[in-house]
Amino acid sequence: MVAYSHNMFEAELAQYYDVMRQYRDYAKECQFAHDLIQKYYPGAKHVLDIACGTGGHAIEMAQRGYDVTAIDKSQDMINIAREKAEKAGVTIDFDCIDVNDLSSIGEFQAAYCLGYTFLYMTNYADVVEFFTTVHEVLSPQGVFLLDFINGWSLIEEFHRDKFVYQHEGTTIFQFEQATLKKRERVKHIEFYYLIDHHDGNVKTVFAEEDVRIFFNDEVSMLLSSCGFGNIESFGDYAMDENADAAYIIIVAGQKAGGISKAKERD
Numbered sequence: 001m002v003a004y005s006h007n008m009f010e011a012e013l014a015q016y017y018d019v020m021r022q023y024r025d026y027a028k029e030c031q032f033a034h035d036l037i038q039k040y041y042p043g044a045k046h047v048l049d050i051a052c053g054t055g056g057h058a059i060e061m062a063q064r065g066y067d068v069t070a071i072d073k074s075q076d077m078i079n080i081a082r083e084k085a086e087k088a089g090v091t092i093d094f095d096c097i098d099v100n101d102l103s104s105i106g107e108f109q110a111a112y113c114l115g116y117t118f119l120y121m122t123n124y125a126d127v128v129e130f131f132t133t134v135h136e137v138l139s140p141q142g143v144f145l146l147d148f149i150n151g152w153s154l155i156e157e158f159h160r161d162k163f164v165y166q167h168e169g170t171t172i173f174q175f176e177q178a179t180l181k182k183r184e185r186v187k188h189i190e191f192y193y194l195i196d197h198h199d200g201n202v203k204t205v206f207a208e209e210d211v212r213i214f215f216n217d218e219v220s221m222l223l224s225s226c227g228f229g230n231i232e233s234f235g236d237y238a239m240d241e242n243a244d245a246a247y248i249i250i251v252a253g254q255k256a257g258g259i260s261k262a263k264e265r266d
């Protein structure tokens with residue numbers, strides 16, 4: 001049977017997210033995020049994890065002493081994240097909401113959106129709404145970090161690839177093919193999964209998504225036009241990498257302002 005899933009982060013596929021992301025080094029990404037947050041806002045403690053998924057960053061940041069609020073629109077991903085946080089012995093304030101509904105979530109000294117989730121903002125109107133909302137929930141001098149795959153790595157007209165993931169009695173074969181919608185600068189990716197539980201239970205799932213082609217200077221400009229300053233970009237989670245040549249770009253920006261209410265509270 002072929003199950004159809006519009007979204008890789010719900011129902012059928014959420015439970016396999018960690019198997020397929022086992023190559024990700026959340027500790028390294030969080031050490032980088034921590035260094036950057038503390039550079040911009042020494043003493044920052046209250047952070048917002050936007051689109052937290054299964055909690056990889058939220059847990060690492062809580063283990064580094066941050067008070068973490070983590071949001072995601074998928075209840076399935078949040079459920080897995082909650083379970084993992086409990087096992088790790090950390091307390092995180094999880095909330096199942098859309099990034100566009102952040103307005104009453106509170107005030108934070110830092111916010112981050114990692115794991116290339118930003119690429120799902122497929123038009124400028126969505127990006128501006130997103131950046132403006134994040135700007136509103138930050139304390140004065142608050143810092144925002146996001147990462148995305150460099151547009152130069154996504155812009156080819158067609159690509160196909162296959163991957164095999166193996167974890168504790170489950171093997172997942174992933175075949176993907178992607179086409180470029182040139183005018184929209186959007187890549188449409190179709191995924192076909194064969195999931196084998198080694199007990200005669202084999203299932204197939206089809207999913208698809210649109211991701212935007214973004215470039216470093218373009219994202220910096222958009223942040224700037226939404227009120228962020230001190231914008232810096234980095235490549236591949238290293239402070240000294242050239243962002244334009246990197247596969248993963250991390251951009252940071254800071255909200256202007258005087259002494260923050262949150263800082264006075266602490």
Ligand SMILES: C[S@@+](CC[C@H](N)C(=O)[O-])C[C@H]1O[C@@H](n2cnc3c(N)ncnc32)[C@H](O)[C@@H]1O
Pocket residue numbers: 009021050051052053054055056057071072073074077097098099100113114115116117120
């Ligand atoms: C690629 S995963 C990244 C998860 C996590 N940040 C990580 O790096 O492992 C993308 C996540 O974004 C969430 N997401 C996508 N669009 C969203 C939206 N509009 N509001 C909130 N969460 C969203 C999905 O449910 C999914 O958990």
